[in-house]
Amino acid sequence: MEIDQCLLESLPIGQRQRLVRRMRCEQIRAYYEREKSLQRQQGGVKVRALPTHRKKHHVRFRPADIIQDAIIHHNDKEVLRLLKEGVDPNTPISSGGSLLHLCARHDNVFAAELLIERGLSVNLQDEDLWTALHVACVCDHADMVLLLLAGVNVLLQDINGSIPLDYAIEGTETSYILRKHLEENGVDVSSMHAMKIQRPSTMLSDVRQLVASGGSLNQPNEEGITLLHIACASGYREVVSVLLQSGADPHPADNNFWTPLHLAAKYGQTSIVSQLLRHGANPTLLNCNQDKPYDIAVSEPIADMLLNAEESWQQRLKDPSAPLPSTDQRYDSGSHDLNTPVKNLNPLGIPIAKRDSLLEKCAMFREAAGALRRQPSQDNGLDSPFGSGASKLEQVKLMPPAPNDDLASLSELTDSSLLYEMQKRFGNDQIYTYIGHILLLVNPNKELPIYSTLVSQLYLSSTGRLCSSLPPHIFSSAERAYHMMQQEKRPQCFILSGESGSGKTEACKHIVRHLTARSSTKGFMLEPRMKHVNCVLEAFGHAKTQRNSNSSRFIKLLTIQYCDKRRTPLRAHVYTYMLEKSRLVHLPAQQHSFKIFYLMAEGLSAEEKSALYLNNVLAHRYPVIPVK
Numbered sequence: 001m002e003i004d005q006c007l008l009e010s011l012p013i014g015q016r017q018r019l020v021r022r023m024r025c026e027q028i029r030a031y032y033e034r035e036k037s038l039q040r041q042q043g044g045v046k047v048r049a050l051p052t053h054r055k056k057h058h059v060r061f062r063p064a065d066i067i068q069d070a071i072i073h074h075n076d077k078e079v080l081r082l083l084k085e086g087v088d089p090n091t092p093i094s095s096g097g098s099l100l101h102l103c104a105r106h107d108n109v110f111a112a113e114l115l116i117e118r119g120l121s122v123n124l125q126d127e128d129l130w131t132a133l134h135v136a137c138v139c140d141h142a143d144m145v146l147l148l149l150a151g152v153n154v155l156l157q158d159i160n161g162s163i164p165l166d167y168a169i170e171g172t173e174t175s176y177i178l179r180k181h182l183e184e185n186g187v188d189v190s191s192m193h194a195m196k197i198q199r200p201s202t203m204l205s206d207v208r209q210l211v212a213s214g215g216s217l218n219q220p221n222e223e224g225i226t227l228l229h230i231a232c233a234s235g236y237r238e239v240v241s242v243l244l245q246s247g248a249d250p251h252p253a254d255n256n257f258w259t260p261l262h263l264a265a266k267y268g269q270t271s272i273v274s275q276l277l278r279h280g281a282n283p284t285l286l287n288c289n290q291d292k293p294y295d296i297a298v299s300e301p302i303a304d305m306l307l308n309a310e311e312s313w314q315q316r317l318k319d320p321s322a323p324l325p326s327t328d329q330r331y332d333s334g335s336h337d338l339n340t341p342v343k344n345l346n347p348l349g350i351p352i353a354k355r356d357s358l359l360e361k362c363a364m365f366r367e368a369a370g371a372l373r374r375q376p377s378q379d380n381g382l383d384s385p386f387g388s389g390a391s392k393l394e395q396v397k398l399m400p401p402a403p404n405d406d407l408a409s410l411s412e413l414t415d416s417s418l419l420y421e422m423q424k425r426f427g428n429d430q431i432y433t434y435i436g437h438i439l440l441l442v443n444p445n446k447e448l449p450i451y452s453t454l455v456s457q458l459y460l461s462s463t464g465r466l467c468s469s470l471p472p473h474i475f476s477s478a479e480r481a482y483h484m485m486q487q488e489k490r491p492q493c494f495i496l497s498g499e500s501g502s503g504k505t506e507a508c509k510h511i512v513r514h515l516t517a518r519s520s521t522k523g524f525m526l527e528p529r530m531k532h533v534n535c536v537l538e539a540f541g542h543a544k545t546q547r548n549s550n551s552s553r554f555i556k557l558l559t560i561q562y563c564d565k566r567r568t569p570l571r572a573h574v575y576t577y578m579l580e581k582s583r584l585v586h587l588p589a590q591q592h593s594f595k596i597f598y599l600m601a602e603g604l605s606a607e608e609k610s611a612l613y614l615n616n617v618l619a620h621r622y623p624v625i626p627v628k
């Protein structure tokens with residue numbers, strides 16, 4: 001069963017996983033059939049003769065994939081060559097959108113010019129209806145904006161009804177260029193505001209007409225989407241209100257089991273969540289990703305409302321006369337009004353896809369906004385492990401979730417497709433990738449701003465399920481282990497495997513950091529102490545090797561387990577075995593002894609060194625190197 005990758009990526013995640021599972025089954029069946037027929041040919045002998053001349057194995061990438069890589073890395077010659085060789089400029093990209101969207105994101109004006117010359121439309125929109133100009137504005141790429149302005153329709157609206165100018169930050173060159181362009185073309189910026197509210201008012205009058213004519217308010221389209229789904233996702237409060245008051249079903253599920261409440265929670269429509277709950281929408285329904293609306297809520301007020309609603313829903317199941325959940329009327333005036341310009345909103349209130357794009361663009365978050373502090377108390381009976389903390393700005397760079405986040409969902413699993421995807425992701429600093437529940441890490445060998453307290457908070461989950469709006473991360477694996485431990489009530493173990501220098505020790509530190517933080521109110525206060533412990537551990541167990549200047553020369557076992565005696569819910573153990581003792585008496589070529597030797601040589605007093613026969617370290621056959 002051959003399925004085009006683009007087609008596969010266009011499917012909702014549930015369908016995609018089912019389809020891929022079927023494809024894998026078929027692949028395995030085909031493999032066994034091949035093996036059987038081979039055995040039959042060899043007269044039932046099971047051992048296959050080794051080929052005398054082993055064919056050299058070449059990994060080949062598709063030109064359509066190579067061009068994306070060339071655009072990202074500004075390899076202009078390669079882009080030119082590939083286009084000359086006939087690569088279609090209309091090739092869609094794996095993360096959605098066109099090659100021009102990719103150019104806009106990576107500020108590759110040269111490639112963009114080539115593509116436009118070859119007929120690629122500047123008005124192409126991705127699945128969120130973003131044009132390349134929306135992307136260029138978010139990323140503040142002024143040259144790209146100038147290029148695109150030559151042909152783009154600057155008034156094209158995305159899924160939220162926002163035009164590119166809505167995403168340009170006030171005072172930047174991009175914003176100036178766009179405003180000037182609009183003025184020169186006789187567009188009054190204030191009239192655009194009126195245009196934005198036109199869509200909800202048109203829908204409102206259509207719905208009123210439908211109600212007056214007695215038409216069906218619950219009629220789904222072929223994807224199971226109803227008017228209420230549309231109004232909730234788009235934030236059309238009045239339309240939602242008319243629909244609910246006129247008797248529309250408050251919890252219809254579309255073909256992917258998304259209810260209007262899921263959409264309102266995901267798209268940060270606080271007042272609509274409140275309205276839906278007051279009209280009896282069921283907050284416990286699961287969508288195709290097994291998420292309740294609470295699981296995908298993007299802000300604290302929404303999550304709180306949904307949590308209360310879940311409790312009262314359970315009560316009403318036992319006692320149908322129990323009252324409907326009380327929702328906070330204060331949200332009815334709604335901070336997420338359509339008329340609010342997007343840039344004035346808290347980034348966390350922006351629909352998730354756009355929020356991710358902002359994260360990618362190193363968005364600055366104010367931690368004190370507290371919008372992320374929402375669920376831990378439900379998990380472990382403790383207050384938020386992250387405390388209230390001082391207000392501080394934090395820089396986070398997370399890539400938006402992409403279809404290739406999980407390699408198990410690729411249509412084709414071959415050496416070349418896996419290597420290609422990994423290489424592409426590495427080029428984008430997407431160092432983590434899932435293969436099902438396994439997490440792959442490619443050591444970036446540079447600091448990435450993806451391990452802060454804020455990111456750790458983002459990966460907290462009340463259920464342990466992966467959050468579909470966050471990219472793969474070591475924190476997510478740590479979170480999963482934590483929940484498995486709670487569910488199975490037995491210790492969990494991490495297996496970190498890879499060659500020397502691949503990043504196992506660092507990964508272990510990140511796991512311990514996340515677990516310490518999530519398991520205790522004082523989590524982050526333990527961090528400095530953990531650093532001290534690590535220093536001692538590294539001094540006695542690490543040494544410089546050819547591959548890694550800080551290689552651990554012992555085997556570690558990291559488990560996490562419950563510890564009821566001390567009433568702390570979690571304990572992480574690093575058991576250490578098998579120190580590489582031979583290193584003390586024999587050094588492989590170009591390698592060093594354990595770090596403690598050099599630390600002593602540098603730091604001890606003359607008397608101490610003398611007592612240890614270390615006063616003439618230069619005479620020692622171990623090389624003395626400065627220690628960091």
Ligand SMILES: Nc1ncnc2c1ncn2[C@@H]1O[C@H](COP(=O)(O)OP(=O)(O)OP(=O)(O)O)[C@@H](O)[C@H]1O
Pocket residue numbers: 443444445446447448498499500501502503504505506507548550551552553
């Ligand atoms: N996630 C990461 N981000 C940035 N740099 C990293 C990361 N992981 C590893 N590194 C860099 O790579 C170096 C080697 O990593 P690390 O010591 O974790 O490898 P290892 O697999 O434990 O090696 P060994 O088996 O030799 O102990 C680190 O000192 C660090 O500089």
